[in-house]
Amino acid sequence: MKYFLIALQFLTRIPVKIKDKIEDRDYGYSMAWFPAVGLILGWILVLVFKLAIVLFNPAIAVVLVITVYMFLTGALHIDGLSDACDGLYGGKGDKVKTLEIMRDSRIGTIGALALVLDIGLRFALLYSLPVSRIPASLILMTVLGRWGQVFFCLNAPSARAESRGGYFSGNLTPGIFGFSSMIMFGICLFLLKPVSLALLLVFLVLIIRLAKNYFRRKIGGITGDAIGAMNEGIEILVLLWMNTAGI
DSSP states (O other), rough: HHHHHHHHHHOOOOOOOOOSOOHHHHHHHHHGHHHHHHHHHHHHHHHHHHHHHSOOHHHHHHHHHHHHHHHHHTTTHHHHHHHHHHHHHHTTTTTHHHHHHHOSSSSOOHHHHEEEEHHHHHHHHTTTSOGGGGHHHHHHHHHHEEEEHHHHHHTOOOOSSOOHHHHTTTTTTHHHHOOOOOOOHHTTTTSSSHHHHHHHHHHHHHHHHHHHHHHHHHHHOHHHHHHHHHHHHHHHHHHHHHHHOOO
């Protein structure tokens, strides 16, 4: 239960009290429960959508879902995307400069553009789905986004010793990833046909491996911002998949 609460506390703004002392290794162990936290987020978003669609048109319902999602997560991952884009663009191939820009809390032009594109794509992809398919898409988005974070961190070096991402990737084991994957499969098989799920996972695994290699080449490993950017990318790709391949 401790590891689940750590995951819930880190990935959401849901009030959580953890009485036990948290060790560095606990962050890695908590990743086993990332997809389960994704499921909770997905359920909440589905509830918001079902209530909103009764009162408003689909466009407003989708806007409300995205807004609630940002509040639930504290915009944690989209902030990482913004910082990562600023750093990778502004660093111009210099590892030290890239990491310094990523650490800067101020948002730049490229980071702002990434933020706008992220939200815009979410709206367009959700709004273009049939209303009946949106609930499943929301759950798949949040679950696979958190599972993708775990896979992204597996065997990935930290770009800097004090990086938040290092607490997770440095203590993540294949067993933890396997447990996380079992939870993900157990959820997603209720929402997608096995063949469709298999094809989607092959696609996501390829993208995640390419992203992991990219960050290793650019900054020597991953950071918390890189993990956030990966989550955003996966969620957008899942919504795109639901628009093209369907269930």
